[in-house]
Amino acid sequence: MTTDQPTAAASADQTASAERVLSEVAAILRDVIGEEYVVDMSIEMDTSFNEDLELESIEFVTFADRLRETYGEHVDFVGFLSEMDVDQVINMKVGEVVDFIVDSAHDAAPSAAR
């Protein structure tokens, strides 16, 4: 391997940012769904949009729109969604979206991770 091994500090940093992004994403999801059953529901990395949240496909459209507003240009949701079909999207777990956001932020500011 010729790539740099991440330092312990950088890796801890990324874990912290994944936790922060997960809580932001969970808050957006609760808001988009807007029904009582999600208020007390625990939304974790392995929560499924389809089976656990029963998200309607148009709610995912709104969710992606809200993510775009929150995370801005450097998180390329168009690119993320462009090779998936609707079943693949809706069968994702929340963690896959969180990881994509964390990795995009990481790539946008590589020096911060070193």
Place this chain on the structure above:
Amino acid sequence: MAEIVANGVRLHVQRLEPKGGAGPDSPVVVMVHGMVVDNISSFYFALGNCLAGAGCDVICYDLRGHGRSERTPTGYTMADSLADLSALLDALGVDRPVHIVGNSYGATLTLAFGLANPGRVASLTLVEPPFLIEGLGEEMARSLTQVLAAVTDDEVEFWLANSAGRAVTRIARSAQALLKETSVAEDMLATPPFSREALAALPMPVLAVYGANSEIIDQAEGLAELVPDCTLVVLEQTTHMVLREAADYLRDLLRWWLFQRDEPIPHHQVRGAGFDTPVWVREMIPPPDLNGEHRTASLSAAAGSPADA
């Protein structure tokens, strides 16, 4: 920019652009979904993000009364829908000719928009358009009656109330509200017939896509014969739900249509065809004699018995 007021109606719009934004030469592609049990999400996932990723400036929206757009009590005639789309393009400041992609009734609407606004349209892609010269309104009303019967059936209602998933229930409730609380059914019945003369003079290129197993496949030839510059694609083993069943191929087809039309048209490969489906099933001919020696041979092969001399 999720909401735009156009023609006095609040419309839900998603504008999708390539990374770094669309350029002045990016094709502008507008997507028009189907009626009653459809919304913005079908095109958003099947083609919207993909074509934006390929360099297009994509506009997806919910038709009046559908998805997240305002459900007005009236205003669902063909003329209203065309006025909504014109006003939406004005509100978004789109002044270049656009490529419009429509599905099902949205495709019929797309064709009508091309006839009414030839100067605003660069090309039309019609996925499974109901297309009749005579009786189009009756055809639309008939299919809406079927939908209404399905969503108001007692057994369906019991299922929705008790065991259907949340997402399915919400889609059905939205269709029920549209059909019961608005004039959409009467407005559809009043859909005017297409004019043969106007169709024969349609100036822009048209790409028409039908499923070979669609219940409206017999309307495809009529369309292809009347429209002067029409490329007709019929997809084997596909029904009216082309957008759902052949999304991968439609992505290739639209990239070809928008960016590489001087190259050969992409080939539609049916997954698994000719591999595990017997010819007599695919061709719908009577099966071979199942009691013949063919079956005996395969049975003994399956049992692993040594070949008799």
